[in-house]
Amino acid sequence: PRPIILSTDPGIDDSIAILLALASPELALKAVCIDFGSLANLTQLEHNALAVLALGGGASVPVYRGAAAPLAAPFHDLGGPLFHGKDGVGGVPPPALPSHGVNLTLSGAEAIVEACRTWRPAPVLVSLAPLTNLALALALEPRLPQLCPDVYVMGGTLAAPGNVSPLAEANLANDAEAAQRVFDAGFALRVAGLDVTMATWLDQSYLDSLRSLPNAAGPWVWNMTRFYTRAYRNNGYRGGMPLHDPSALLMLLRPDIYSMKRWTATVDTTPYPSPTRGLVIADRRGGPLSPPSNSSTQFAMDVDVHAVQLFLRERLSRSP
Numbered sequence: 001p002r003p004i005i006l007s008t009d010p011g012i013d014d015s016i017a018i019l020l021a022l023a024s025p026e027l028a029l030k031a032v033c034i035d036f037g038s039l040a041n042l043t044q045l046e047h048n049a050l051a052v053l054a055l056g057g058g059a060s061v062p063v064y065r066g067a068a069a070p071l072a073a074p075f076h077d078l079g080g081p082l083f084h085g086k087d088g089v090g091g092v093p094p095p096a097l098p099s100h101g102v103n104l105t106l107s108g109a110e111a112i113v114e115a116c117r118t119w120r121p122a123p124v125l126v127s128l129a130p131l132t133n134l135a136l137a138l139a140l141e142p143r144l145p146q147l148c149p150d151v152y153v154m155g156g157t158l159a160a161p162g163n164v165s166p167l168a169e170a171n172l173a174n175d176a177e178a179a180q181r182v183f184d185a186g187f188a189l190r191v192a193g194l195d196v197t198m199a200t201w202l203d204q205s206y207l208d209s210l211r212s213l214p215n216a217a218g219p220w221v222w223n224m225t226r227f228y229t230r231a232y233r234n235n236g237y238r239g240g241m242p243l244h245d246p247s248a249l250l251m252l253l254r255p256d257i258y259s260m261k262r263w264t265a266t267v268d269t270t271p272y273p274s275p276t277r278g279l280v281i282a283d284r285r286g287g288p289l290s291p292p293s294n295s296s297t298q299f300a301m302d303v304d305v306h307a308v309q310l311f312l313r314e315r316l317s318r319s320p
């Protein structure tokens with residue numbers, strides 16, 4: 001199995017991603033680094049991560065405290081609690097108790113750097129939150145893109161509308177400076193933005209089918225997502241929910257069901273409240289107007305939604 005490190009702000013869809021990682025034999029979830037994002041309350045986010053890990057059979061996976069605020073700009077609540085609830089899990093705590101506490105010997109960024117320097121094979125870094133932990137790790141170790149090239153990100157959007165502004169997606173807008181540093185660093189980035197995550201719509205009948213999985217995880221996911229689907233409905237969407245954070249892992253687990261495009265890209269850092277803050281600027285011109293892209297950044301632009309649905313349910317059914 002490939003070792004992975006998750007940087008996450010759990011979070012309803014982050015929690016599903018943690019369960020997916022634990023239920024996937026191709027991956028070995030080796031560490032979880034908490035980042036502010038859906039909430040600014042790191043203690044709550046840490047508790048959520050530890051409890052979801054306990055639920056999914058990952059009670060021994062270490063959880064590190066990461067970034068509590070953006071790198072260079074003040075934190076603005078961009079609506080996380082509206083979608084995830086004040087506790088991050090829609091008022092439905094995981095039905096498992098953490099068996100240990102946060103590992104405070106290293107920060108999230110230090111844990112990433114140490115792993116990238118010493119583990120072989122190097123871990124795949126998967127970011128389901130603002131990119132602050134990764135940017136801090138990059139500041140500690142500028143060779144990070146050589147040591148740990150593979151980085152999978154949920155964030156941004158190209159053709160689809162933004163979700164926290166007309167143009168920007170929450171994870172990148174929440175810390176645009178961090179996102180810019182990570183996009184510019186030379187990692188082999190694979191990005192699942194709103195182009196594919198909004199398209200990966202799980203309707204209510206699909207979510208109801210998780211309720212009858214023969215384990216504790218399925219019914220809990222169903223119950224927790226009731227808050228999330230209500231939030232989307234209140235914002236004018238049809239019943240159900242998009243699949244954001246698990247999509248970053250799904251690109252890694254099932255590259256066959258995503259169409260990727262390679263473009264040179266950076267991230268706009270115009271200060272809040274500019275609608276361009278966190279916007280992905282990708283050179284999609286092609287042809288004679290722009291040089292051929294030698295970028296190491298790939299964007300998921302299309303996905304086989306039915307394949308995702310079958311795969312996710314099958315994986316969640318493996319949870320303890």
Ligand code: BDR
Pocket residue numbers: 011012013014038080083128129154163169170171244245
């Ligand atoms: C992202 O924002 C968060 O609310 C979700 O957990 C996801 O990481 C989607 O824009």
